[in-house]
Structure formats: C-alpha cells, structure tokens
Amino acid sequence: MNLSSHSAQPAKPRARDLGIPFDGTPGPLNAITDVPGVAVGHCTLIEGSSVRTGVTAILPAGRQGALAHLPGAFFSLNGNGEMTGSHWLEEAGLLQGPVMLTNTHSVGVVRDATVQWLHQQALQSRPGSHAHFYLPVVAETYDGVLSDINGHPVQARHAHAALDAARTGPVAEGSVGGGTGMITHKWKAGIGSASRVVSIEGRGYTLGVLVQSNYGERQQLTIAGVPVGREIRHSLPGQEAAKDGSIIVCIATDAPLLPHQCKRLARRASMGLARLGSVALHSSGDIFLAFSTQPPALADGLALWQALPHGRDIDPLFQATAEATEEAIVNALVAADTMTGLNGTVVHALPHDELRAVLARHGRLQG
Numbered sequence: 001m002n003l004s005s006h007s008a009q010p011a012k013p014r015a016r017d018l019g020i021p022f023d024g025t026p027g028p029l030n031a032i033t034d035v036p037g038v039a040v041g042h043c044t045l046i047e048g049s050s051v052r053t054g055v056t057a058i059l060p061a062g063r064q065g066a067l068a069h070l071p072g073a074f075f076s077l078n079g080n081g082e083m084t085g086s087h088w089l090e091e092a093g094l095l096q097g098p099v100m101l102t103n104t105h106s107v108g109v110v111r112d113a114t115v116q117w118l119h120q121q122a123l124q125s126r127p128g129s130h131a132h133f134y135l136p137v138v139a140e141t142y143d144g145v146l147s148d149i150n151g152h153p154v155q156a157r158h159a160h161a162a163l164d165a166a167r168t169g170p171v172a173e174g175s176v177g178g179g180t181g182m183i184t185h186k187w188k189a190g191i192g193s194a195s196r197v198v199s200i201e202g203r204g205y206t207l208g209v210l211v212q213s214n215y216g217e218r219q220q221l222t223i224a225g226v227p228v229g230r231e232i233r234h235s236l237p238g239q240e241a242a243k244d245g246s247i248i249v250c251i252a253t254d255a256p257l258l259p260h261q262c263k264r265l266a267r268r269a270s271m272g273l274a275r276l277g278s279v280a281l282h283s284s285g286d287i288f289l290a291f292s293t294q295p296p297a298l299a300d301g302l303a304l305w306q307a308l309p310h311g312r313d314i315d316p317l318f319q320a321t322a323e324a325t326e327e328a329i330v331n332a333l334v335a336a337d338t339m340t341g342l343n344g345t346v347v348h349a350l351p352h353d354e355l356r357a358v359l360a361r362h363g364r365l366q367g
Contacts, residue, residue: 012174015330018352019367020359021224022330024323027195030331031171032208034195035252037061037293040210041166042177042191043158052147052341053154055110056101056177056191057162058210058250060291066121069094072291073263077270081246081285084111085137093259095291098163099250100138101178101191101212103147106154111138113159139287141214141246143181145237146341171210174335181341182214183245184332185221185229185277186236187350188339189213192332196320200313205255207317209269209324213332214245215284220277223330223355224364229277231358235348246285247273249325255317256306257292265290268318272325290321 014030016022027034039059045051061068072095074086084107089095097118102110114136122132143149162177171193175181179190195208218236221229249269257265269288273280280286296303308314338349359365 012335013352015327015334018334018356019365020330021364021366022323022327024196024320027197027206027208029170030195031193032058032195032210032250032252033168033171035206035208035254035293037065038208038252039063039166039168040171041162041164042172043162043165044176044180045153045158046180047153050148050151050342051153052181052339053103053106053143054177054180055154055159055162056179056212057166058099059163059166060095060099060252060293062168063166066097066118067125068295069096070291070293070295071257071259071262072289073259073266074287074289075263075266077286077288078280078284079287080283081140081287082107083137083139083287083289085135088135089137095137097134097136099289100136100159101248102138102140102154103143103149103178103181104140105149105152107138107140109152109154109156110159111136113156114138114163116156117160117163137289139248141182141212141248141285143214145183145345146181146339146347148342173331175337175339179212179332182212183237183347184213184329185216186218187333188336188347189332190336192328192330192335194324194327194331196324198316198320200255200308200316205253205317207251207253207255207320207324209321209328210250211325211328211332212248213329215247215286216278220279222275222277224359226359226362226364228355228358232351232354237345237347249288251288251290251321252293253317254293255308256294258305258307261307261314262290262292264314265317265321268321269325271322272329275322275326276329
C-alpha cells in the first residue's frame with residue numbers, strides 16, 4: 001500500500017503554472033483547504049499490475065469537528081452513481097461527518113469503516129456513551145479500466161488511513177486517493193482542487209472545490225474556450241476505456257448559508273463542467289455536494305441561523321463555484337501522470353507542451 005496525504009506529493013506544475021487562463025481570484029493555496037477548517041487526506045493503493053485505487057477523505061470541520069452538523073445539500077446532474085447519506089442530507093439539510101470518495105465497488109466497505117471511525121471519535125468526545133447513529137456520505141467513480149475493481153482491494157484500514165491523514169494545507173492532486181485510477185476526457189486525471197475569494201457587501205468569503213474527476217469523451221474537452229480534445233487526438237486508451245465515467249464535486253464555503261442556498265451552489269457545479277465541454281452523458285454519475293462551515297448557533301433551545309440574504313448577494317458564490325469547479329478539473333488533468341494498469345491498459349497524461357502549443361495558437365496562453 002502506498003499511503004499519501006496532501007503534504008506527501010512532490011511539487012508539480014498546476015494549470016496556472018502552464019499559463020492556462022482562468023477567471024476569478026484564488027485563495028492562497030487555490031484549494032478547498034483555503035476554506036478555514038477543511039482538511040483533506042488520501043490513501044493511495046498501487047499494488048502489482050492491477051490495483052490502482054484508493055480513498056480520499058474530506059473533513060468539513062477538521063478532525064476536532066468530525067461530528068459537527070453543518071448546513072449542506074447535494075445535487076445530481078446525472079444519477080449513474082452513488083452518494084450514500086444523501087437522502088438524510090436532503091431531508092435534514094445538515095451534513096454530519098466526513099465526505100469520503102472511492103471507487104464504485106468500495107462504497108460499502110468505506111461506509112462501514114467511516115461509521116467505525118466516527119464512533120471512535122464520539123467515544124473520545126463523550127466517554128461512556130454508546131447510542132450513536134451515523135449515515136456517512138460516501139461517493140464514488142468507476143476505476144475499473146485501470147484497476148481490478150471486482151478484486152475489492154480497498155479495506156477498512158485504507159479508509160481509516162485517509163481519515164487519519166486529513167490535514168489542512170496543500171492538497172495532493174492527480175492520481176492519488178480515490179482518484180488514483182480515474183480518467184477524464186480519455187486522459188489520466190483523478191483528484192483536483194481550486195478556490196476563489198469573493199467580496200459580498202464588504203465582507204470577504206472563500207469558496208473551495210475538490211473533484212474526483214472521471215468523465216467525458218476526448219472530442220468534448222474544452223480548456224480556456226479552446227477545443228483541445230479535437231486538436232490533441234492521439235494517445236486514446238482504446239476500447240477498454242469506452243465507458244464514460246463520473247465526477248464527484250465537493251464545494252465548501254465559509255459564507256453563512258441555509259441548506260437550500262447550499263443546494264443552489266451544488267447545482268452551479270454543472271456550469272463548471274459545461275465550460276469544459278461536458279454534456280453529462282447517460283453513463284456518467286455527476287453528483288455534487290455543497291456545505292457551509294458556519295453552523296447554526298444554539299441559544300435557549302433554539303437554533304439561530306445566519307445566512308446571506310436571499311437575492312443577488314449570493315451571485316458571487318455562484319460564479320465562484322463555476323470557476324473553481326472548472327479549474328479543479330483542469331488541475332486534476334495537469335497533475336496526473338501516465339499510468340499502466342489492469343490488463344496492461346495505458347492511460348496517458350495530458351501532454352503539457354502540446355496543451356500549451358494549442359492554447360498559444362488560439363491566443364489563450366498566458367505568460
């Protein structure tokens with residue numbers, strides 16, 4: 001087992017380093033962890049010639065706030081995928097615990113392992129209490145092109161390792177954690193992240209996105225408005241990768257929001273995918289989750305909510321969601337390396353030099 005966390009990845013160029021232009025102003029790390037308190041951890045499994053998988057954990061309020069109840073919501077653009085706990089999230093409007101990402105056939109073991117981990121956190125915070133109830137959020141995308149998904153390599157200890165590795169700070173991207181075996185527009189991809197800072201009525205807020213990206217046909221890929229997928233047509237992985245995959249988008253913000261406002265944010269992830277050419281194909285599970293790190297306060301037996309007013313004040317967050325989702329996906333593509341996996345299948349990395357040349361021909365390269 002190769003265990004990696006956000007801080008274990010050597011420095012790699014990101015999309016902006018290649019001169020790819022994006023709208024909006026990123027936070028200091030240009031990652032979901034720019035939102036105060038949010039932590040990310042990965043457990044990466046690369047074994048032999050047929051295991052290319054793993055687990056990624058997002059802790060919305062860090063380890064100390066593992067049991068916090070935060071405003072949240074999810075949205076399914078195309079439902080050929082799974083996100084456990086989404087029914088209760090929809091009903092209650094509150095997200096409790098981490099968001100876990102893995103492969104399609106490991107949802108069950110990761111869910112059970114997360115229950116075990118949460119229970120241990122509860123026992124540590126409230127010793128002697130055993131009446132706890134958990135419906136953790138576990139989402140998936142399909143990595144069976146590069147990994148023996150029916151061999152079920154992911155075990156409970158791998159989910160626990162991802163949770164224990166979660167830290168604030170830079171986020172490892174590309175072929176790590178749950179994104180290890182993932183493919184996007186027929187290039188190698190995986191985990192990507194980005195952030196935006198916005199000002200609303202004179203107050204500053206941060207919005208961050210993390211994606212597990214595994215979707216799309218080659219000819220659809222559009223970067224910075226340029227039809228990159230039509231111009232770089234070589235190095236297709238072949239029939240083994242004919243199935244379109246899926247994408248999970250997790251959106252975090254420190255802006256105070258009500259659950260229905262989180263739902264509106266989650267919908268706007270669709271706009272980021274559209275900028276890159278996605279049309280949410282039939283076989284793709286495009287499922288998005290958004291949460292605010294500002295929980296309601298409790299006073300005199302009442303939950304006291306603060307939220308942005310219902311109106312145009314929320315528009316900067318809508319725009320930030322679309323922008324950060326777009327950039328997070330491109331960061332996943334830029335970070336990933338060529339990978340050989342199951343049955344000798346090779347999925348190539350997006351070639352940086354060719355990408356820059358295409359953008360330059362269209363007048364879209366910066367620097």
